[in-house]
Amino acid sequence: MILRSGGNPDDARDIFQDALIVFLEKADSPEFNLSSSAETYLYSICKNIWLRQKKKKSRTGESTDGMESTDPLSEYFLEEINALQLRKIMDSYFNRLPLQCRQIIGYSLEQYSYDEIRLKLDLASVEYVRNRYYLCKKKLVEMISSDPSIKDMI
């Protein structure tokens, strides 16, 4: 479907991986219940993500190739699909932070103390780590807040 509608094998691989993630996220929720086969759902999720991606690229907001943009099967996964898209945008901003910022935030997310982070990254002091963490996170929030597409998604 993706190759036929202007995508390349990398697009197809990426979209399928995204669809699997969406599927697994949903599978982790207590209300998870499928009325069709997993393959059928995966195909619908792929279609939904691919159409969104195409729309975003064309910026026309129109459906593409005569395919319907709404699909009752993928509706079941809508929340997870939206969350995935939001996460990808946030990831793109996170990855724009300087390496040291990503490392400090990353270790902090893994529950390392500021002192442990100082030792791991060979930094001058705990205070420096604390300040850097504060500035890095603030920078991330600033970058994300400047993206107009984020407001409707959060």
Place this chain on the structure above:
Amino acid sequence: MKDYDKTEDYLNGKLGGEEKAAFEERLKNEPELQEQVKLQRGVNQYLAEKKRRDALTSAVKEAGRSYHGSKSIKPFGAGSLWKAAVLIGIVLTTTVILFYYGSGLSNRFVLAEEFTPYLPGLNTRNSDSTSHWEDCFILFENTNFKGSLECFDSNPTPDSMLTWKMFVSGQSWLALNDPAKAQGCFAKIDQSEEALLLQEHIDWYLALSLAALDSIPEAIQRLKKLSTESDFYRKKADALKLKLEKQ
């Protein structure tokens, strides 16, 4: 970002009684502050879940690489990742089983690897979208293949749409792992004047059906035809031909 610190303290439960009340009072009246809280809460949530989600993404990518034979899956560590591993396993195994089980044929892999349905748009069919039989096409487009076949069985299709019905039904049978029935559908419209514009797709799906039925020489013949006549399928046809010839 003038309220960044205050918002962060509020979200982390660090504001005391009076300060908290004052902040919440402002929150009621200031839309800009409401946006700020929403945004920072969203970023905090993103960061809190980042580690788990990154691990899940890596697991899926790793499984994908492994499936394509370039790398082996490493053991999963966290509990939620076991679920991911098991589910990925189920999805992949189900796909393989669906195409092998009960067939006794060696080339069902062709369907598993090559088949994707061709979804004709409503405009392409130039049809009356208010007709009842139109629902059968919609079911097909929503990948409800079994439902589409049942629908065609229970609704009369106008003569002018019989070619499309056969084309779509053939694909449904392929999706349902019944290449013999699929071949029957495609053979009925093969080389017909009505199916002129669909001929390259018919050739492709016939090649898949034939390969899945172990009729390799006939499948290769179709693929050779596609290789010379179809820009759309040339690459895929060459690749599949090579694969079948190697066997």
